[in-house]
Amino acid sequence: MTPIHADSFVGSAAAYVHIPFCAVVCPYCDFAVVEGQDDLAERYIDAVVAEIARSERWRPFDAVYFGGGTPSHLDPVLLGRILESLDAKHGLSDGAELTLEANPEDFTAERAGLLRRLGFNRVSFGAQSFDPKVLQSLGRRHVADHIAASVQAARSVGFDNISLDLIYGTPGERSKSWAITLQRAIDLGPEHISSYALTVERGTPLSRAVNDGAPAPDPDVQADRYEHAEETLEQHGYSRYEVSNWSREDKECRYNLIVWAQGEYEAFGNGAHGFRDGSRFRNIRRLEAYIETVESGEHPRAGTDPIEDWDVELDRLFVGLRRTVGVAHGPGTRALLDSDEGQRLLIAGVIEADESRLRVVRPLLTDAVHRSVLALQSPIVSGKADA
């Protein structure tokens, strides 16, 4: 993907829809999720539809992403109601990317067909691993065969844009097991692969287990796994376009591209995050509180952070530098390159700059770059102080 193409998504509009329901919550997950509360699903969908109906009118969406939780866990008819209301209120562009996250254990051809007919054209499976031991220690309910069956089901009803999520660096995972996982994922021919390092997030059952002495992921092992993935995926024709995301040509996740190009996206549902009119905002996270707030006729916003002045530039770098294409030069990249920390990153080969762009070339150290970016002082302010 060309840098110009990547940056062009700044003008697109997207929406994120959160579906918090899961059959069983995974022990490492720290998203806004619930299990055993399917009885709330209809009320929840009513609330999301109401939130959409009341939202400020906007331009048609170029990408909509149903994330979770497990969107595929719900009756497709309920998801269809949301798509319908989005289309009715804001419109969906021609050829808009409509993604749904799905779990492999119950993704039947019948369900796939229903979803396809509702309009979804991209499905992202939480495959995670093909190693039964790893799947078990991740608390997943599916086995490797479910993944292949799900991909086949999706293909059979006409999904031509499929993504697999993989997780590496689970304690106990062998390098060979990771190699097999990658190979079996590639063999299924998905258009897109995301591979994430298992991360111990605070407050999760995994974090409690680690605090009680269970083995924690080893960052050096995870670096090995990442490097192996990078090499293998490139060999098989996948290009890395973001820290954790690879795709076939032109099959990048458009929703992702919009977020990282500092494009605007709406947020619907509990715990959802958006960026619009210069502000980053988030919805109430707790499911029942969200539903009750919407039902009482109020806006379910939990907070809004306006991004102003110099922070707009830092924000551009912050999101943009996750991409392989990096960011076009601006006051922020120049400030970074002028700083001691920027020079250190350059010498250490973490970042690279040419006449038009700045890139992170050691993606495993992106947070180190981000910390330096966020600490940059505005050159305009210091200019004033000098005057």
Add this chain to the structure above:
Amino acid sequence: MTDQSRIRNFSIIAHIDHGKSTLADRLLERTGAVAEREMREQLLDTMDLERERGITIKAQTVRLEYQADDGEKYILNLIDTPGHVDFSYEVSRSLAACEGALLLVDAAQGVQAQTLANSYMAIEAGLEVIPAINKIDLPAAEPDRAAAEMVSILGGEPNDVVRMSAKTGAGVDHLLETLVSEVPSPQGDPDVPLRAIVFDSYFDAYRGVVVYIRVVDGYLDTGEALRFMATNESHDANEIGFLTPKSVPVQRLGPGEVGYLITGVKEIDRIKVGDTITMARNPADEPLPGYDEPKPMVFSGLFPTDGDDYEKLREALEKLRLNDASLLWEPETSKALGFGFRVGFLGLLHMEIVRERLEREYDLDLVATAPSVAYRVIMPNGEDVEIKSPQDLPEPNDRIGITEPYVKAMIITPTEYVGPILELATGRRGEVGNMNYLSPERVELDFEIPLAEIVFDFFDLLKSKTKGYASLDYEPADYRQSDLVKVDILLAGQPVDAFSAIVHRDNALDYGQKMTGRLRGLIPRQLFDVPIQAAIGGRIISRETVKAQRKDVTAKCYGGDVSRKKKLLKRQKEGKKRMKMVGSVEVPQEAFVAALQVDDQS
């Protein structure tokens, strides 16, 4: 004014915890100097730290009135003494103002090295030493054994040893009578010009410098113009008086009397302890024998963690010095730690106390570099230069030799621990001399050893090898040439001055391995591999590596939750602000503190 025949001036010599402060309390109570309602524990230990640690740092003085069995009223001047080797110079000051010394020994623990050394000091100063055994009420008390030890040192009969308990009060009356009968009265000449010795001073925020004096000859009158013979300064006696322990002004002090003097001087440096005071109009010809100035033995760099606190640290040191003339410092600059001071201390306890007071009373956050002794370097031109910091050591080609201070050390121990102690002392380059049996069970070991070897953890090791039964005392001996080297610690090739140390060649590898190993655990992984090396000159003797960080990235930016991620990274960045850049390496402040911690090995 009291006739000299009714005055008894005495000090108490006792080991830490042998009950000196409790006895002082009891004496104050018995003689009515302090009403019982004013009584609090360890009345003479006024500093918080003294009470907490149960030690006496500054000598205190109190005048007691005692009605003796012979019907006469006597004045007993108690001049308290510190019990720790770091402060032994204060003991000699106190002794110079007395005719007698009460040697107080714990009935369960017997004579200790410090008390023995101080007893010798008292005997050499011509004092009458009164032996007393305290804590006879303890179940573990062995008064007969303690008495036998004392007799073997002082001579006399075991029956002459006073047996008492400061806690219960048993034997205290007998002790008071013994003090009256055995301590000689002062023999000053009232008819010659005034001579009074300055044995201590302290700074009082309201009254300026308060000087503790003992009149030897002649009279000191309020309002008199005085001459301080050593400093050759003249000051007026604005106020003189007794310490009961409250200040009680009087018109006149006569021969043999002990009291205080206020002249209006505000700077402690202008009053020299050991000086002789005489009259400006009618001066004495000869001063009294003075004492040696206390000399710092241990040096350490003190640096504020926050560079902005440099001035605050200087002011705090100046305030402490008002009451501690032994505290000396000079500015020091460290590439790693910034601006600070090289501070001289009398010993490790003194160092700890000063640091603790700076941090506690002046709210400072400090990094202290590894303590060092003062070395003398012989230069190619024959010059002999003292260095107090490893940074100042010239390169091997620019020096001919290095000498280091030795001390004469004395250990008193139960005989069963002689083996382990000899092993410890010889392992520290000690040369063992005499062994004197105080009793069949207890022995005094004399040896000579480099100060650098005992000043850090020797005392702790001694205690742990002897279950706490051995005691140690030492005094400076001489400087001797040794095979000393400077070990530098390099981070990514850059020497870090704060970690350099001068050590004996045989200990260089140990030091190098210890520091590189510690630092490897303390320095976080960086963008680069960070080699940590110990080197003598250009030669690397030990090496560790902090491997470069390979993964520092959050895998997933969930659902566009950019704000939360930014906040997390900003918080992490704040944490990194407490890092010091050493060359290209980020070193957390805590790493300096932890790496320089004196060993707590046991």
